[in-house]
Amino acid sequence: MPMNTERLRSTGGARTAHRSSLDIQALRATLAEIDFAFESDLEVVKNSAMDEGLKRTVIATLQQRHRERRAAYAHQLAPLRERTDALAA
Numbered sequence: 001m002p003m004n005t006e007r008l009r010s011t012g013g014a015r016t017a018h019r020s021s022l023d024i025q026a027l028r029a030t031l032a033e034i035d036f037a038f039e040s041d042l043e044v045v046k047n048s049a050m051d052e053g054l055k056r057t058v059i060a061t062l063q064q065r066h067r068e069r070r071a072a073y074a075h076q077l078a079p080l081r082e083r084t085d086a087l088a089a
Contacts, residue, residue: 020084027077031070038066 045058 020080024077024080024084027073027080030073031077034066034069034073038062 041062042059045055045062048055050058
């Protein structure tokens with residue numbers, strides 16, 4: 001019995017698109033958790049009784065750490081979106 005290669009290609013593409021979609025969702029969830037943790041920490045520092053100079057230093061450190069934590073995940077997100085868009089076209 002001959003194989004329907006077109007059907008296999010389209011099914012594989014659907015699976016790849018689905019997998020990419022799940023990867024995107026996971027990355028977005030991770031980014032949301034990172035953002036939430038940053039915002040929570042930021043509020044704690046802003047509402048603390050520590051010296052204003054120290055607050056600025058701690059906030060700058062929090063912002064830098066936040067950018068660093070997000071960067072790797074955000075970097076992974078762009079190619080996944082491109083792949084998903086290409087498969088959907």
